[in-house]
Amino acid sequence: MSDDHTVAGLQRHVAGVTVSHEHPFPVPPLPPQEPLTASLRDDWVRPLYMGLHQPQARACVARLALADDTVIARLLGQFDWRSRTAGAYLAALTERPAFTDQLGGLLLASEVCYAGSAYCLALVAFDTPASRDYLHRYLEHYLRQPQLHFEQAQAMAAILYLDDKNGTAEATRLAPAWADFAASRPGLTLDDACAVFVNDMAALRAMVVQR
Template structure:
């Protein structure tokens, strides 16, 4: 099994951006908690790192395991690092590592273009029929968020009596959490909250000199 400690450049990127304070765990359980001071600190360091990390370091993290990929996708999302848009789409559609896909969906929502909405559509067409694993809930949240921004109706094909969203929910969640529309609103709101949080944190950065 690959170990970042045996690769100096990768190890430096992981220890700088992924593991301090177990950042990757916080990113996997957002929105954050009720401690607003801690939330501000998390957001400030994410914003700072999103502009500090190099493209080479991001590529190293994207080529590693889910913790590194999740963190890299958040950093790309915060600063909208457009050089990595294609890479994120490839990784989402490959669907190789659980949890990392939540970060990819967040990043695609942050890019906020029709192209990225269509990547989410492609992912959902491929993976909503499968209930073994994946980030279909995050993808639906991101797609409905983009539909609202772009004035599109891409998510409609997955909804309603003949859509794949409701059967997927019933397989993955207990009955009290499997309401098609309530769940959709929830996952939309998670993505919307993350995008608003990123905007707020990036605006708080001091201007470049």
């Protein structure tokens, strides 16, 4: 293997590409983005990528007015889980449902690890027919891919959260597929994923109120 291939492989791993897989979904259309500046990284990525429950994330509330569409698009357009996570959180915190297709497309493609939880959180925060449809499409495909241990539990927790909020029972029709998927992962419990999701949504709501 050449040094160039080794470097490229390492860069993809650092970006969050831990599993290569095929999927039937188009990659969402995001315009090419310039590399992150030190300012964007320090202002948004470092405070947010570890989650909204972190003190450094809550400190971002004072400057959320600076997180315009350009900032969010630039973060989502990076091929890196940390930047995309920060972009998804900012879209949710600033209530930008115009990013539904980008976030939903990134969730369906699942190119990098970890960021899927943030995509789910933002789609639930928008709570529109389009955002809910992306969650269902994700689960309808990935619950039938037991070899891929991605954000299936987080997406199911998102559906259950919406069911509780909206008085619906959408998770019922996904229950058989979830049971089959969970059987492939001993120790996986939906209760744990739901508890984490509820806490994350509470952190999001608290930050939105403080804006």
